[in-house]
Amino acid sequence: MISISILIPFTFNVKNHPYQYVYFNELQGGVKNAYKYYETDYSCNGVLAGSEWLIENVLANREEEQILKIATNYSPAAKEYFSGFSEQTELQYTRYYEKSKRNWDYAVYYCAYISAYQLQNNLWPPKGTIYTKEVGGFPIAAVVKRVSHEDYEGFEALKKRRLPEAKQHFRNFLALYPESEEVLEGYSRAFLMERNLDSTLYYADQSLAYNPRQMGALLLKASALNTKKEYNEALIVANEMSEIKSDFPEGLFQKGFALKNLNQPNEALKAFQQAIAHKKDYNQAYLQMGEILINYKNYKKAIDIYDQLLKESPNDLYAKAYKAKSLQLSGDNIQAESIINSLPAANQNNVEVVKVKCRIALAKNDLATAANFINMARFINNDADLFALRAKFVLAQNNRPQAEAFLKQAAELDPINREVQELMKLAQPAGGPQITQQAAGDQAKTKEQQSVMFQKPKPKKTSPIAFPKR
Template sequence: MNIKDTFKSTKNLFWGISVLLLILMAVMSQSSGSSGDEYVNYDHSEFVYNYYKTFGQDTTALNTPKTKLKYYGQAFDNMTYVINRWFNIGNYYESRHLLNSISGWLLILFTGLAASLVFGWQAGILTLLLMFFSPLILGHSWNNPKDIPFAFTYTFTLYFLIRFLIELPKRKVSTLIFLGFGIAASISIRIGGLILIPYIFLFTGLHYITKKSFYTKMGFNHAFKTILILTGVSIIGYGGGLLLWPYALEGPLKNPIDSLQQMTNFEVGLNQLFEGEIQLSQNISWYYGIKYIFIKSPLIITVGAFLFIALAVFRKDLKHKYIFFSLLLFAFIFPIAYTIYKDSNLYGGCRHLLWTYSPIVILAAGGFDFFLKKENKYIKYGTIAVIAILLFHPVKHTFKNHPLQYVYYNQLVGGTKGAYGNYEMDYYYHSLRDGADWLIDNELGDDSIIIATNHSRITEYYFRNYPQVKVIYSRFYEKGKEDWDYAIWANTHITPLQLEKGYWPPKKTIYTMDVDGVPVGAVVKRISDEDLKGFEALKKNKRTEAKNHFKNFLEIYPENEEVLEGYARIMLQERKLDSTLIYADSSIIYNPRQIGAWLLKTSALNTQKKYSEALSASNEMLEIKDDFAEGQFQKGFALKNLNKPNEALKAFQKATAYKKEYYQAMIQMGEILMNYKNYKKAIPIYDQILKYKENDLYATVCKAKCNHLQKDNIEAEKLLNTISERNQRNFEVVKAKCRIAMGKNDMNSAGTYLNMARNINNNAELFVLRGMYVMRQNRADLAKQYFEKAKELDPTNREAQDLLKSIQTKSTTVAASQNTTSEPKQQQSIMFQKPKPKKTSPITIPAK
């Protein structure tokens, strides 16, 4: 066979394999489950359809505060919605999966075509196989309507850019049209497609400046015309990308830029299992994305890419092709480097970087193709053997684990088994369909049942033809509080320790959805309803009844972290603090991320005045969830009592930032500021409380106290008079009136108020007032005793400390002592030091 025939047969083989893959992927897509994002994308596509149907009158598509989908072009979803609607397709997810698999096939096809342009049809065939047997690509091709279509349009445009560079100095109209279409298609799915425009200019410019002809008048003119043409193509491509995107149409220049800023660092933070730890996506390790690419790609990709890069400089067959290799390397490296530089919010493995995958696969195919083209049969067949060995692992995984191919890890981390408990498994909820199908085939009868799941919308779809089934949403760690008969769980957001120790899947699991021998999902039959009865009794404050139910449940499921937490809550309510700690710690042993148990533990420690231990526990709790308002409150309370007021203020400020109108946190902030005589900042806090909690007694009294200490007794008395008559004898009111009376030198009234509180002996402020009263009577020794008692009750009480110090350091008259305490001095800095160059105010609420 001559070279021409060989070329023709290789090309035919390429197209034959491509058609086979298309058929195979179309068929395989119909048994796949839905992804966790599909329902919101499908819902939004209806809003977009209505936007165009009403000529922009229906603006629902522009109002997406939760999903943020207005920032996406979503052309693919819009197309699937129109097809389903026009053809009245009832199985709309299966229809979407078919179309999604076609976009995945197009991604594979154009990756192969790009490889054939650069290396030849043989490399193109190898690229087809490498892409198809990349479980990361294949698994997402079933149901990822964002990342796969975007990866296709990105690769499609790269292919025509390579063609354009090869065809220069000719400028084929068809190639230019496809370039413009590629730009438009990319932008219509994600604004990140804008990156293709600078690609085109950068590598076209490189093409020209590396040619000697460029430095002639004719060459320069040709280059200038080409740039003008590409500018037109880019403008048309940009405009075309906005046509199916309502938000962009509302502001064709401003809104796409806004979208780019939003997408570069998405606001939503999700917990991700990475390197054996749960990390918030916004704070995740900088190498998260690139590491996921290397551990989820078949090893053959890494080996092939290394071979290509290592040998590129020495390969004569690559002469005049370096610009293409530079383009492919740049198209892989630059987007990843940019996300690292911008500290982008990545989650869900490397799915947000799937669009960068094709270029590195092309180079990997080129690395092996070099040896496949050798005439030495030992090298050629040896290379085929190496390829076969390296492909065995992903090929086996692909067919063994359909349709959960995307739950794949290579040998660098010990395969999927080695990654279990260290990295995310079924983070996209694909396994729920398998669980639903099994339940339908094996457990479902005519009786009504309730099924709990951690993704109800897609699970409801699987049971759409079974009216006896009710599907409810439940977080896995709140399952005991819900009424259900069966549950179908994907193992996303499960604590690593539970995966490693075998605490998950839970007891009474009747079926597991496995990948390479590890459970990524589970079907569970309820073991008992005693947990539910316990939580329902607890809601009604029937503690004895709740304890009995919890005890019954723990007899059959002693390692249930949720019920152990529930029992700890009862112990705290009954003020059995040691028991609270025992049950909370037991819950934490079985789930170190049981945040409710951490909260109970911290609260019990604070109540026991073990503030150092409480601070340590609160820090552990906030490592799990930093924006947990109650956790920040407990931390602030511990810090306040450890006499660290500035740190306490910051914690309370965070608590109020994460939970609006957090009364207790605001009260604590006010107390700290009053304690350090910063009345001007304390009063606005009490005003804020009184805005949403009108006539709150404690806030009113504290504000009155602040006014009195600023010598505004008129305003102070006015505030106290607003308190209802039945509350005028309230302890807090009595103390405030006593202060004001002493400030007016009305000692008879002050004595009357103190006498009203004569039986109270556990309040530091009251002992301060008693000390101030007896100092007026020149009874310094008794005053000292009162101030010492106040300090004993509250070691952080600055007023008691200052008064005690004044007695100990100098001899003064009673009147002088009274003036020192009742008349406010110049406000003491809350920072305990003379102000240095401007410091941030501790009362500033931090950003979330």
């Protein structure tokens, strides 16, 4: 029995030299069981076998003068192996799950950092594999001839936002390689950029069917679900990302966004803080934190957040606009107006800037000016703050039924908006303080302001407001 227990590993070592370190005890299932659950080629020697095969079977027989582009997921060793062919080859490193974004003809991959799911379900080596180095009957390295360059062309088009072109390239590649988790992710991203959320989710799920740990696909799925306001589902996906990679800032951002809209402000703030800890210039995370703090009237901390962001990005328009909003809501109209007036002329019609101007006008009871700003934004019907401002405007004229209608629309857009909730109490017919109008009793002026605010848009007239790029 002892001799047999010694003979088996001895035979393995002789048979598989110089890859004997891949050995796993047969009592635990040997390489067959270990391969799909544990790292095997941890010394990266599989890259040697793949490189030698590529040199002997491709490079040695080439007559073309064109340089051969070779990719690998372990370049330090590969550089040595191909050092004698520097005039014929161009070597480049790529992560395995970013291979479609790089321009190469052949690749040498070893089996580290490959999804266990793909190893367990025979989804590795990838399509196009022309040679494998096996140990114990299982591949530890693969030489791949690129199936097509359509995947690379698709990602290049995607970077330039040429979406129809990118989608066509991706379709062409998927016709050859339908199991490509990376290209399915790219196809999903193109649909998200078009705001086609259902297709985004469909192709993200297709990508995840071939690799459940495909982080890009999980991120696209969480983003699409948050955009669809399916926050519970988005939170589940965001938590999956955190389990895979706890320091992934984009995943933490999606988690914070879902928690914020599920009315869990403290947990949302923690998630945004963690995202910023791993990505110092994460402007959107700062802005989301500020929104939460404004919503709970913690204006001082909100201003601190915007000041932190402005240290990193001194010209950030939204940080300045939201800081001005925080100052105005805290009662400091002078500083708020100073910030707004200091913005370049090109930013004066930005929707967030116009909203702050409207707030300042309403605080001064300057209804004519407020009506002008509200009228500028009359075509925007997906902004809860604008509906709240419209409600405040008509409340200043004691038009409670119209205010209730505006606030109902605001609450549908943003159910956790506390300003909207407070205004709803003011709009109730039996209660709420009477708000003094400017030039009390001037009915003609009031009617004029209302007619300006609710005028029927003229044909082909576009809003002068600049939509924010989020």
